[in-house]
Amino acid sequence: MSTIDRTINEQEAGELKTKLHDLWREPPGFIGWFAHVHHTSIGKRFFVTAFIFFLLAGILAALMRLQLSRSESHLISPDLYDQIFTTHGTAMMFLFAVPMMFKAFSTYLVPLSVGARNIAFPRLNAFSYYIYLFGGILLFGALLLNTGPDTGWFSYVPLSGPQFSPGKRVDIWAQMITFTELSALGVAIEVITTVFKLRAPGMSLNRLPLFVWSELVVAFMVMFAMPAVMLSSTLLILDRLIGTHFFNPAEGGDPLLYQHVFWFFGHPDVYIIFLPGTGIISAVLAAFSRRRVIGYMAVVLSVVSTGFLSFGVWVHHMFATGLPALGMSFFSAATLMVVVPTAIQFFLWIATLWTGKLVIRTPMLWALGFLFVFLIGGLTGVMLASIPLDLQVHDTYFVVAHFHYVLIGGAVFPMFAGLYFWWPKITGRMLSETIGKWHFWLFFFGFNLTFFPMHMLGLRGMTRRVYTYPPESGWQYLNQLAGFGAVLMVFGILAFLVNAWRSWKGGAPAGDNPWGASGLEWGTSSPPPPYNFLFPPTVNGREALWDAAPDQPVVTGFHNDSREVLATKAIDADPEHISEMPGPSYWPFLAAVAVGGLLIGSMFTPWAVVWGAIPVTAALVGWFWPNKNEVERRRSREIWEPEN
Amino acid sequence: MRRIGYGLLLLLLAGCGTHQQSVTNSAGTQAARIEILWWWMLGILTTIFVIVVGFVLGAVSRRRGGSEQMPEAQVIDSARDRRLSRVILVLVIMVILFEFGFLVASAIVTKYERGMSSKNPVEIQVIGHRWWWEFRYASSQPSEVVVTANELHLPTGVPILIKASSADVIHSFWVPNIAGKRDLIRPYQTSMWLQVDEEGVFRGQCAEFCGHQHAHMAFYVVAEPMNRFQAWLQAQKAPAKEPLEHKARQGRDVFMKSPCVTCHTIRGTDAGSRVGPDLTHVASRSFIAAGTLPNTRSNLMQWIRDSQSVKPGNLMPSMDLETSELESLVAYMQSLK
Helix, strand or coil: CEEECCCCCHHHHHHHHHHHHHHHCCCCHHHHHCCCCCHHHHHHHHHHHHHHHHHHHHHHHHHHHHHHCCCCCCCCCHHHHHHHHHHHHHHHHHHHHHHHHHHHHHHHHHHHHCCCCCCCCHHHHHHHHHHHHHHHHHHHHHHHCCCCCCCCCCCCCCCCCCCCCCCCHHHHHHHHHHHHHHHHHHHHHHHHHHHHHCCCCCCCHHHCCHHHHHHHHHHHHHHHHHHHHHHHHHHHHHHHHCCCCCCCHHHCCCHHHHHHHHHHHHHHHHHHHHHHHHHHHHHHHHHHHCCCCCCHHHHHHHHHHHHHHHHHCHHHHCHHHCCCHHHHHHHHHHHHHHHHHHHHHHHHHHHHHHHCCECCCHHHHHHHHHHHHHHHHHHHHHHHHCHHHHHHHCCEHHHHHHHHHHHHHHHHHHHHHHHHHHHHHHHCECCCHHHHHHHHHHHHHHHHHHHHHHHHHHHCCCECCCCCCCHHHCCHHHHHHHHHHHHHHHHHHHHHHHHHHHHHHHCCECCCCCCCCCCHHHHCCCCCCCCCCCCCECCCCCCHHHHCCCCCCEEECCCCCCCEEEEECCCCCCEEEEEECCCCCCHHHHHHHHHHHHHHHHCCCCHHHHHHHHHHHHHHHHHHCCCHHHHHHHHHHCCCCCCC | CHHHHHHHHHHHHCCCCECCCCCCCCCEHHHHHHHHHHHHHHHHHHHHHHHHHHHHHHHHHHCECCCCCCCCCCCCCHHHHHHHHHHHHHHHHHHHHHHHHHHHHHHHHHHHHHCCCCCCCEEEEEEEECCEEEEEECCCCHHHCEEEECEEEEECCCCEEEEEEECCCCEEEEECCCEEEEEECCCCCEEEEECECCCEEEEEEECCCCCCCHHHCEEEEEEECHHHHHHHHHHHHCCCCCCCCHHHHHHHHHHHHCHHHHCCECCCCCCECCCCCCCCCHHHCCEECCCCEECCHHHHHHHHHCHHHHCCCCCCCCCCCCHHHHHHHHHHHHHCC
């Protein structure tokens, strides 16, 4: 195995294509669907599923705007409203934002961007998808059955504890967390391994695309942040189900402990949602400015340091709890420090625009929209870092406005930038520019009309999570303005759905690289074949396709009798060895069903953990059962180098 | 209907207006300082916003690469990139300096607030309940402690010590015109200082989600000069008077025989439970049900008969009483001045 020049004729290429196609194709049919393990297949599912949850949670948001468009409205009861806002927040955070920005984008694009034929641990990838899907169905199924969680997406104790929230609602919230975070941890492991071991030869770490850097940093953050929220929700469910007293002050527990553990996850989570967006923006700005982003090293260090700093700011969610002033001022300063790396990225992006040859297409429009919207969210964030200002606007609509500017600005705008950018690669067809522009402007104006007035509402005293407000408060007019903006946003989303449908049915063929972009993913056909690259590429510079030599070598020397990938060294990406990837399997699906059954059963009886462990074990034994042919093939290829 | 409540309050204050609830309409020492910080920050950050957006729009209008065909990737002018990076370094240093100044300004505001003190302050315990407020005015004599609900009378111009705690879930005490908020978390009791500088009526409300009726957990602050405050406090110390009217006396008997007595206190009678709000001087308050309904006869009737339709899910059961019983009960409530 080595990297050689491209000397292969048409006929040989055709034969190789057929051979690789047979090796890598996924099983056909409905039943076969459950055995898919290729990252493009699972990645598309993550995209579609996360987008559906985005639409469902968006409908809940529209219902809330409807309820709040009149004071003392009796349209929605407080009981239902509590379920709606809790499910909206929970679904947007756990079922849309993280799955879309991290799981979907990284599962589909990271292997392609580093020139790999599949993601590392593809079966774990499939498992991660199913377990996430089941968690989402659990949450929305519960809402339909009127057992939707109703204590807020943060579920503070003691409100969510056994005394004040009897019934199954909070249990469902807590177990849904376990489902989605298990999934996120799985994807984090896959992404880190893919980035460190499956990069194309020549793609040393200092040539890693900025988008991949973002997803890599996020994967590490997931590994440290998600266990914290699984811990807090598990301690909560133990208090609720088997009578432990972690948060019960009467038995020596502490309700503030919950807030610390939850926000130790909760704040990094915001950056887990936002950092993939910065990676997408860097990719889109580079492609449509026709130049690389200025200051590669500064952008990478900004992303990495944002990742670190995000773990040191959680107490700014707790300024009102009455903690000691000196301790709080540390977190206030740390929060202000996060502004520095973000400002560096912002300035470098603007310098890139300033020196580029701009082409304004729909993806670029979304990226520019991001700069505008996220800037507002960032600046109000500076205000919130100040303890006295925060004490006034904390838990009001000012904060609601702030984090929608940050999260919609930092995730939804980049998501649409990324979707318009990579849609041609994923589907092989172009989206309409005209409908795309309608989509952008409707959504952009609708968004600002909805959320800008909320700043004013917060300053005028409207607190969060209220199902109604008194008529003399004077809040009705601004709420109606927000409701009108929400209507525009709905039309924007409808325009996108029409656009997607038309493109799917008969959009213009995209070709390999419609934007003339530089990433390795644009070096293969659209959509990519099941084996991604006929010849895995090598890399000559930071902008892989732009910096490629006319006779850029490719990787050859595979045996082409199993799903082989080239493993490379972690830092320099020098070729190391050929590794075999597992093929299609039903076991990840069955394992997800078994784990899901255990988790859901545990809400009803602790014994479900004991009896549920049996099918889980059986599924894992099936999953890892060795295959004789594979073992013999590998053994025959082992090279023994006797010591001296 | 609600205007009646305001009318009552206005009458009570004889000339002092109710204030629009707002962070930027400060009437307290803390809120006033935060408001100064707010306007400065709004000005500075808006300037930054305009400059940054100006640069983005400038870049967009400056050089276009056409829109039909994607042009070739540019050849990079490294020297210019390095010059730009140096400009950005200077900008970042400016950002850091600005943030440092902001941090110091915030710390000064916080220090002022936390540094307040007084030898013999007015001390009030604020206790959050689902979904109403209990206010206890401390006194060295246990029998002199005044307990009231949902209407907080404060003297103007002196530091006030608030001791904040909760009886159940987490609530948050917030009057935007007077000071920042403080979470009420059982089992902790935290203290904060505040000072009201203007007379008037200010709406406050719970700011931490606390369950179904979080939306209807408001209260009113009545800020008045010390002499009027003292007069009010004296009046509140007295136990409930024996009702004079026959109907009100009947109402008292209804109260003592019905489930009312299992939750409420009326000092001077046998009713002494602390589950619900203290009703000793309920008629002196302008609102009932935690700032939800003006304290009128018809609202009292509606609240007692069917509190669940006014605040669905609240902890007071709707009372199944004969109309005559209800009328006398309300007459009794209205006699508790």
